[in-house]
Amino acid sequence: MPRTIALLMAGIVGCYGLNWFLSEFIEVVYVDYLNLIGLSIILAVGLNVVNGLTGQFSIGHAGFMAVGAFVGALASILFTYGEIAAGPLEHAGLAQFLLCLLFSGVAAGVLGVVVGAPALRLRGDYLAIATLGFGEITRILLTAQDSLGGPTGLKRIPKMPLLPGASGWDGGTSVFWIYLFVFVVIVLAVRLQRSTFGRALIAIRENELAAETMGVPSARMKVVAFVFGAFFAGIAGALYAHYQHSVRPDDFTAVRSIEVIVMLVLGGLGSVTGAVAGAVVVTLLPQLLRPIEEALGIDGLSMVVYALLLVTMMVFRPQGIFGQRELSLKLLRRLIPGRRKESP
Amino acid sequence: MTNPVLDLADVNVFYGAVHALRGVSLRVDEGEVVTLIGGNGAGKTTTLAAVCGLLRPKSGKVTFRGGDVAGMQTHKLVAQGLVMAPEGRGIFPNLTVEENLKLGAYTRSDKAGIAADLKRGFELFPRLAERRRQRGGTLSGGEQQMLSIARALMARPNVLLLDEPSLGLAPLVTQAIFATIDQINKEGVTILLVEQNANIALKHSHRAYVLETGEIQFSGPSAELRNDPRVKAAYLGEG
Ligand SMILES: Nc1ncnc2c1ncn2[C@@H]1O[C@H](COP(=O)(O)OP(=O)(O)O)[C@@H](O)[C@H]1O
Ligand SMILES: [Mg+2]
Numbered sequence: 094m095p096r097t098i099a100l101l102m103a104g105i106v107g108c109y110g111l112n113w114f115l116s117e118f119i120e121v122v123y124v125d126y127l128n129l130i131g132l133s134i135i136l137a138v139g140l141n142v143v144n145g146l147t148g149q150f151s152i153g154h155a156g157f158m159a160v161g162a163f164v165g166a167l168a169s170i171l172f173t174y175g176e177i178a179a180g181p182l183e184h185a186g187l188a189q190f191l192l193c194l195l196f197s198g199v200a201a202g203v204l205g206v207v208v209g210a211p212a213l214r215l216r217g218d219y220l221a222i223a224t225l226g227f228g229e230i231t232r233i234l235l236t237a238q239d240s241l242g243g244p245t246g247l248k249r250i251p252k253m254p255l256l257p258g259a260s261g262w263d264g265g266t267s268v269f270w271i272y273l274f275v276f277v278v279i280v281l282a283v284r285l286q287r288s289t290f291g292r293a294l295i296a297i298r299e300n301e302l303a304a305e306t307m308g309v310p311s312a313r314m315k316v317v318a319f320v321f322g323a324f325f326a327g328i329a330g331a332l333y334a335h336y337q338h339s340v341r342p343d344d345f346t347a348v349r350s351i352e353v354i355v356m357l358v359l360g361g362l363g364s365v366t367g368a369v370a371g372a373v374v375v376t377l378l379p380q381l382l383r384p385i386e387e388a389l390g391i392d393g394l395s396m397v398v399y400a401l402l403l404v405t406m407m408v409f410r411p412q413g414i415f416g417q418r419e420l421s422l423k424l425l426r427r428l429i430p431g432r433r434k435e436s437p
Numbered sequence: 438m439t440n441p442v443l444d445l446a447d448v449n450v451f452y453g454a455v456h457a458l459r460g461v462s463l464r465v466d467e468g469e470v471v472t473l474i475g476g477n478g479a480g481k482t483t484t485l486a487a488v489c490g491l492l493r494p495k496s497g498k499v500t501f502r503g504g505d506v507a508g509m510q511t512h513k514l515v516a517q518g519l520v521m522a523p524e525g526r527g528i529f530p531n532l533t534v535e536e537n538l539k540l541g542a543y544t545r546s547d548k549a550g551i552a553a554d555l556k557r558g559f560e561l562f563p564r565l566a567e568r569r570r571q572r573g574g575t576l577s578g579g580e581q582q583m584l585s586i587a588r589a590l591m592a593r594p595n596v597l598l599l600d601e602p603s604l605g606l607a608p609l610v611t612q613a614i615f616a617t618i619d620q621i622n623k624e625g626v627t628i629l630l631v632e633q634n635a636n637i638a639l640k641h642s643h644r645a646y647v648l649e650t651g652e653i654q655f656s657g658p659s660a661e662l663r664n665d666p667r668v669k670a671a672y673l674g675e676g
Contacts, residue, residue, distance in 0.1 A: 296529050296540050303527025305491060308515030308544035
């Protein structure tokens with residue numbers, strides 16, 4: 094427990110430092126990329142617990158993000174302004190903001206149980222179709238919800254809370270908040286993976302029937318894994334809403350869900366490091382390609398490149414960049430030459 | 438008379454419209470090795486699945502240590518000491534031998550006991566000790582079978598259910614595995630052994646049941662059944 098608190102403190106200090114450094118020295122566009130990467134990492138690392146570790150093929154992740162985004166946005170608007178109305182943007186209060194994130198995570202998590210408990214009884218293609226359907230139904234229901242702004246969604250979502258001493262681009266603290274949750278989800282995912290519980294999830298992936306015969310209650314555990322992913326997708330949604338100051342149902346189409354899958358497949362299903370690497374690549378790719386797209390006048394080049402990238406990976410490295418391996422100090426030491434003790 | 442530790446009474450199982458088990462009754466007494474033999478598709482795996490909670494019988498009773506357990510969840514039964522080593526070994530290919538074994542103790546929390554049993558497992562199967570950090574998927578068929586049995590033992594079973602341990606193994610490897618099964622039984626574990634290989638199963642068991650198309654045809658002491666003309670004709674390849 095003291096170790097956990099120390100780790101969390103280190104995370105807070107580190108993210109604060111990162112936020113300060115970027116706001117002082119780096120241009121806002123690059124910070125924007127970084128934030129989008131951060132949000133992708135939260136989504137990918139969360140979904141990796143479901144699709145990578147537990148081996149379930151869920152492709153409705155955007156649905157949970159949407160729920161988190163709208164719940165968090167609505168709560169934050171009501172906390173900060175008392176009503177949905179036009180006006181200048183304000184910062185959310187710290188306690189209110191944290192409460193909004195909690196609401197978002199819990200709402201998405203509860204929905205994770207509601208969707209996961211029946212859907213996870215299905216296998217393979219059927220689970221994929223059910224989760225895809227869930228994501229699309231969520232989006233369509235949100236679009237039809239006039240009280241939430243219908244297709245144009247919610248606007249004037251408060252900014253993330255101010256931090257003492259933070260300045261720079263309009264007192265921006267988004268890097269701090271987004272990367273704090275990047276840090277939290279990575280720490281939790283790594284711990285989970287190394288725990289007995291995590292091994293049991295892998296066992297379900299490798300051979301569900303055998304896992305059952307070991308006394309692993311697989312139905313229940315799959316739901317727990319699913320809820321973990323949903324919870325953090327909800328948090329990512331709320332962060333996204335506060336970061337963009339507006340959300341529309343169409344921000345959460347099936348394409349967004351598929352992007353997260355591409356991140357995992359690219360990085361290596363089952364590896365936290367892989368999920369992070371995949372999130373970086375897939376988020377940056379469209380940005381890097383945009384100048385080329387504009388120069389050549391071809392729209393949607395990034396989609397073509399995704400497809401090529403995936404096909405190339407499938408042919409040459411089907412296990413993804415990292416496979417199931419993790420970047421660890423041990424691996425780094427092995428990669429750095431010299432000073433290696435030869436075994437006799 | 439000894440205690441029946443496991444007792445099936447008139448168990449019926451359906452897969453949709455397929456009547457897979459037709460009124461199966463059998464009992465396993467404390468300390469015995471009982472074998473259930475029968476051809477492919479006879480319903481042997483289904484019987485074990487009904488015993489260990491992987492499927493719920495339509496009717497009939499499954500009694501384990503005096504309590505009715507029909508349809509009880511598998512993880513509860515494992516915690517009570519009814520443990521199966523599944524057909525086809527069920528190894529987790531990307532986990533190491535040691536990780537596979539530790540998963541066998543999933544329902545336990547006594548760390549010292551688990552460590553002791555891990556050591557015991559490696560003594561029972563020295564081949565596994567040599568390969569403890571190797572991934573399960575890289576083991577040979579025989580080694581995987583050893584791992585499957587050793588892993589089931591990690592749950593400290595009172596009754597061990599074995600589903601075709603000889604499947605796909607060379608005769609010498611099968612011999613070695615059955616010698617270890619004898620030893621496990623001598624150390625106090627009751628065993629219900631499912632086999633297609635009637636020859637070896639009858640040599641390594643006290644009593645036997647013969648299952649055909651979901652029905653128990655006959656039963657008796659294994660030593661007697663080995664000389665039974667019906668068994669000889671149908672299962673031992675002798676005329
Ligand atoms: N999941 C299933 N769905 C439908 N029928 C099944 C299923 N599993 C087994 N069966 C049928 O039940 C019968 C018994 O199968 P099984 O118990 O696996 O036999 P054994 O283990 O003796 O080879 C077979 O006819 C098989 O085709
Ligand atoms: Mg079978």
